[in-house]
Amino acid sequence: MTEGPHRFLCRDCLTDHVREHGALDRCPACGSPRLISHPERDSLSIAHVDCDAFYASIEKRDDPSLADKPVIVGGGRRGVVSTACYVARTYGVRSAMPMFKALKACPDAVVIRPNMEKYVRVGREVRRMMLELTPLVEPLSIDEAFLDLSGTERLHHASPAATLAAFARRVETEIGITVSIGLAPNKFLAKIASDLDKPRGFSIIGRREAADFLADKPVSLIHGVGKVAEERLAKAGFRRIRDLRDAWPERLTALLGREGPRLHRLAHGIDDRMVDPERETKSISAETTFEHDIADPAVLVPILWRLSEKLSARLKHAGLAGRTVTLKLKTADFRLRTRSRTLPATQLASRLFEAGRDLLQAECDGTAFRLLGIGATEICAAEEADLGDLADQDVRRARDMERAVDTLRERFGAAAVVKGIVFKNREPD
Structure with missing residues (x-):
């Protein structure tokens, strides 16, 4: 099949140019x-x-003196990096990096506390x-x-x-x-x-080039394949996406369970998921994948508290609450467990954590987990949540306490108030 003329759209002046043959290095209209x-x-x-670099870009926009400087948005020396600008990234600074490591890599960085509002x-x-x-x-x-x-x-x-x-x-x-x-x-x-x-x-990335484009990429390019999964696949001989593409689907199913067929389809560039405009309002969650599988509830519970705080913060910033708490666990062999509990609408970290902890303890039977998450569904407006009644008189006190903690953290950073449970058996950031 003979190709038609080549079209070149300028992203700066939005002029569309057509050439029968050859390429354009610059826009003829604006250069x-x-x-x-x-x-x-x-x-x-x-x-x-x-x-x-969303957070850092906003800070640079609001303070032009930062334009050429390395900027890190994060929670103080004991916190972690939320966002690093592209200048800071040239020094090796990355999101979720402990702040002390980020400042060691880039000591001249300007550190700004997050302004989520x-x-x-x-x-x-x-x-x-x-x-x-x-x-x-x-x-x-x-x-x-x-x-x-x-x-x-x-x-x-x-x-x-x-x-x-x-x-x-x-x-x-x-x-x-x-x-x-x-x-x-x-x-x-x-x-x-x-x-x-x-x-x-x-x-x-077009349809015709997808398979060739993906072939030599590492399996970690696929969403959901973290470090542990990558190592597990490598041991079975799957290091590149072409390895997944050429495998028998049954072998991947035996190795990864329900994840196997999904990875096989994605390795071919096939993804039938629709764009779902209702996705954000259906659920809000927080989760983490561990560097090493964890079975000990004494280690998992503090991690669940930190995730509950993240979930609570996301609900509060969005002006939302949830009526159902869902615990998400993925085992070392990639099998997914979800457990849910319905409760009065809440956005409080303490209430989310209590429900999640009860669900987690029932699952801690010696199984090692590679992922832990907690989410809120049956989303509603914040005004409908944490009102309290005669049977639940403690909710107002919990709500007022969390508001006070949130205020302190907004002023002094996320590390200003830390629950004691976090320090016990704390997973490294």
């Missing part, structure tokens, strides 16, 4: 080198949008702009989302690729931060594409 060209550019509609406000501005492109927006977190722009060409008088390029420029111009975009035939490939050219990136 920008940031051109989008791909054989499937105008036939793809699933995107992943990710704000670049501000970040949530900016995240909502970006989300509002996304919803102007399509109603099919599936938020993954405060700063990233999947979008399905199928059928939007008539509305925007442009292909999804051109619409997304205009969106990226608008975010940068009107909000003052940057985003990176991945465009692909499905969510799995779109998520990978958005990481290929950060910051201010726009990358495309």
Whole structure:
């Protein structure tokens, strides 16, 4: 089949150029080198949008003197890195790194305590702009989302690729931060594409190239394959995605249970998940994957408390609460366990933890776990939660206590008030 003319879309002036033969290095209209060209550019509609170094970018926007400096947003010397700007990342600083290690790697970094209220406000501005492109927006977190722009060409008088390029420029111009975009035939490939050219990136992975693109990538590129899973797969001879692709599905099922068929499909670039605009309102959760499998409840319970605090903070920042607490556990052989308990609507860490701890203790039968998580479902407005009644008079005291703790942490950082349970058998950050 003979290829048609090559199209080049400038991401800066949004001019579309057509050439019968050859490539363009720069936009003829404005001279920008940031051109989008791909054989499937105008036939793809699933995107992943990710704000670049979100917290740090907002701080740099609000204080121009920080523009060229390494900036770390995090919770003090004893805390961890929430976000590192791209300058700090050149020194090896990464999210979730203990702060003392980050400052050892980059001693000249400017450390800023998180201002979640501000970040949530900016995240909502970006989300509002996304919803102007399509109603099919599936938020993954405060700063990233999947979008399905199928059928939007008539509305925007442009292909999804051109619409997304205009969106990226608008975010940068009107909000003052940057985003990176991945465009692909499905969510799995779109998520990978958005990481290929950060910051201010726009990358495309098409249907025809997906298998070859994935073949030599490590299995850890697949979401859900952490360090423990990667080691388990390596022992079985699966180091590259091509190894998973070429394996018998039955062998992967025997090795990984229900995860096996999922990995086999993804290794072929197949992902049938729809973009779900209701995802964020269905549940809010916090989870962690361990470096080493853990069976000891004395170690798991303090970790569950820290996750309960994270879950509580996310609910509070979103102005939401949950009526059902769900415990999530993944065993060393990748089998998933979920256990739930319904209770009066709450956003309090103490209430979430109590329910989660009871569920966890029932599962601690000597089984080693590689993942622990806690989530809230049956989401409702915060105003409906933690009201207390004659049968539950302690809830107001718990609510007032947590508000006082939250206020102290906002002023002095996350490490200002730490529950004693965290220090017992504490897992290293």
